[in-house]
Amino acid sequence: MKYRSAFDIIGPIMIGPSSSHTAGAARIGRIARKLFGRQPKKAEISLYGSFAKTYKGHATDVAIVGGLLDFDTFDERIPQSFTLAKDLGMEVQFKIEESVTDHPNTVKIHLHDEKKELELVGVSIGGGMVEITELNSFKFRLSGESPAILVVHNDQFGVISAVSTELAKQQINISHMEVSRKKKGQMAMMVIEVDEKIDEFVLKKLEALPNITEVIVMVE
Known part of the structure; x- marks a missing residue:
């Protein structure tokens, strides 16, 4: 994997504890929010591999919800994301999956409201860097680093x-x-x-x- 700068190795500015399980998770959630175009009414989130096994200790679930609220990795509101999501009327459901994926840090996010629906698969590849690998059953690679x-x-x-x-x-x-x-x-x-x-x-x-x-x- 190629790194563009030393900050890709050191990792992002973030609310901890893990660049891959927390910062990366927040970024995937935020990309899903941006692609959806607005705050969804409901988010169904499926965790796979390492995400599924360690999400509580690394606050992966909290970070994903923070991203869905359009919080950046360093936003101090991330620890309160579940409460804030509830206050804003966004229903969140988590599901732990046992199936094996190509990458251990994989999450599938299903967002919808009365008018729109979106399903996204993302992986956290380390150092806060992510890839989106699927959107509404279309398979591709999107880093989220550029417009x-x-x-x-x-x-x-x-x-x-x-x-x-x-x-x-x-x-x-x-x-x-x-x-x-x-x-x-x-x-x-x-x-x-x-x-x-x-x-x-x-x-x-x-x-x-x-x-x-x-x-x-x-x-x-």
């Missing part, structure tokens, strides 16, 4: 080219891109990490392209 665009679209010829061309017109540089589809010719998703923040004008341009059904912007 990102998730483009849901019909799997048709020219869609990927149209999106990349539009970003080039707006002078937005792509740093990482993946495409995932469930079946040829049906629904697909582009995951595009970029160097610049995406404003509302660019979002509208992308949404107006043929065969695009949804565009989700995530900024860390």
Whole structure:
């Protein structure tokens, strides 16, 4: 694994006790919140592997809920996240899973309210760094380190080219891109990490392209 700076090795500024089990867990929860776009009414959280075995001692559950409340890893409100979630009307349920996953620090988060539903799988890879590996059954890799665009679209010829061309017109540089589809010719998703923040004008341009059904912007 490549490190960008010494801070990736030392770890993030955080409310402890563990960079992987606490800070990483908070970051996964916060990414889920950002992708959902607002505070959910209900969060169903499944813990796997090491997360499932040590979540109480490392406050993994508290950290994930803090992330879902949009708290950063160093936010002093994280220890009170369960109480704050209840006060804000967010129902939280945890489930301990026994099945084996590819990474020991794995969590699946299912968020929903009256109008929207989202399911996300994330892993904490150490030092507070995370990867999102699945969103609504689409498999990909998203670090959450850079601004990102998730483009849901019909799997048709020219869609990927149209999106990349539009970003080039707006002078937005792509740093990482993946495409995932469930079946040829049906629904697909582009995951595009970029160097610049995406404003509302660019979002509208992308949404107006043929065969695009949804565009989700995530900024860390």
